Amino acid sequence: MTKLVGPFGDTRDDGKVQLSFTLPVDWSEAADEAARQLAGKMGFRDVQVVEGRPIASGFSFFVIYATTTQAVDVDGIVAPSAGAHAMSMEEIDALVHERVGRKIRVAGACIGTDAHTVGIDAILNMKGYKGDYGLERYHEFETHNLGSQVAVEELVRFTKERRIDALLASQAVTQKGSDITNFTALSELLEAENVRDNVVLICGGPRMTNLLAGELGYDAGFGRGTLPSQVASFIAVTLAERLRQGRPHW
Amino acid sequence: MAQAQLAREIFPDAPLKYMPPTKHMTGDIFKGHLIDAMFNLTSVMTGQNIHLCGMPTEAIHTPFLGDRALSLENARYIMSTARHFGDEIALRPGGIIERRAHDVLASCEALLDRVAAMGLMAAIEAALFADVSRAPGGGRGFEGVFERAADYWNPFEERRLALGRPG
Structure with missing residues (x-):
């Protein structure tokens, strides 16, 4: 059965959207009209330019409602969400103890030039996020938080040196898709160094989705609102399953 | 508010720079714009001299031109309409803001004592500042740091020191 849905303004299926953008032209009546026509070319109907004004010499800003x-x-x-089967910290520790038989070595970092550690800290730091303890608190995880602005090369070197089981790469702020470039660089370097299969490779950030993570060559991706226990259970279950299958590891 | 007012009272004549924390920013740019407005109000009420504007989309991507314009308009609106608002407000003695300021001051003093005891470089490495650790023998850009050679000479530094001004 199909269930078609469209934007809801104040009535079902009215299709109302709001958008805003800047055009590199001085403001005039004609600029408003240009914005209206542009929204029409995007496929919108009933375009209303509710605000149009100069924001700088040679630039105008528009707010538009359309259908x-x-x-x-x-x-x-x-x-598919990677955090679908979250367990409690105690359950995860018990599972690791029983099925992995040793501590899982985890490393996390903000890669590239990103200095926004809020996300990775929420997952790794002892105190965690929203009352859910971070990985440092887990008895069966040995957790390394390498901090911010960590070069991809350094992260791979650390991974090989410490034989890291699960690698968490985080990026919060992006400039012209630099996060994708950095995430890809990490997965490719792990491949090139022939250690990709040794790690459970995870990426995270407010705009990350599990679907996108798969496209980037990662085992899982976690977006906004993720709890540490969701990441922890993914790591524990994935690693335990790999060991059960006898897949090569460190 | 407590921290901004605290800095203003401790350094009454200093050109203070106020930077709102970005950690509250989410993908909800509308809420972010509102939060920025409240930071703008805090800044103007406590007489900060230099204000770093928060902007919509700053936790998403490098803000677009339109986001920057909205941010500046937000700041201009509040900083001009509320210019003298702070002069009309007296903080309640012993109230939450004053007590918070005392807490911040006390923990600052404790932090400085710790730094003095262990040394600045060791304190930086121990992540005493903003929970960020930077090792003396590492860090981003370390490959561009060199020891001065015995015959190192910087003609500009000599002139600068002769002028007697700090760098």
């Missing part, structure tokens, strides 16, 4: 006729079938959409 879309597009809709999507929500029932046909699958976005």
Whole structure:
């Protein structure tokens, strides 16, 4: 069965959206009209430029309300979450103790030039996030938080040196897709160094999705609102399963 | 508010720079814009001299031109309309803001004592500042740091020192 849904302004299926953008032109009545026509070319109907004003010499800013006729079938959409089977800290520790038989070595870092450690700290730091303890608190995890602005090369070197089981790469702020470049660089370097299969490779950030992580060559991706126990259980279950299958490891 | 007012009272004549924390920013740019407005109000009420504007989308990507314009308009609006608002407000003695300021001051003093005891470089390495650790023998950009050679000479530094001004 299909269930088509579109944007809801104040009535079902009215298709109302808001958007805003800047055009590199001085403001004039014609600039408003240009913004209206541009939104029309995007496929929007009933375009209303509710605000248009100069923001600098040669630049104008617009706020627009418009209608879309597009809709999507929500029932046909699958976005598997890596955090679906979260366990408690005690359950995870017990599972690792029983099925891995040693502490899991975890390393995490903000890679590239990113200095925003809020995300990785929420997952790794003892105190955790939203009352959910971070990985440092787990008895069966040996956790290394390498901090911010860690070069991909340094992270790979650390991974090989310490024989890291699970690697967490985080990026919060991006400039023209630099996060994708850095994430890709890490997975490719691990491949090139022939250690990719030795690690459970995880990426995280406010814009990350598990689908995107798969495309980037990662085992899982965690986005905004992720709890440490979701990441911990993914690591524990994945590693335990790999060992059960007798897959090569460090 | 407590921290901004504290800095203002301790350094009454200093050109203070106020930087709102970005950690509250999420993907909700509308809420972010509102939070920035409240930081703008705090800044103008406590007489900060230099204000680093928060902006919509700053926790998402490097803010677009339009985001920057909105941020400046936000700051301009509040800093001009509320310019003298702070002069009308007296903080309640022993109230939450004053007690918070005392807490911050006390923990600052304790931090400085620790830094004095262990030395600045060791304190930086121990992540005493903003929970960020930087090792003396490592860190980003370390490959660009060199020891001065015995015959190192910087003609500009001599002139600068002769002028008697700090760097």
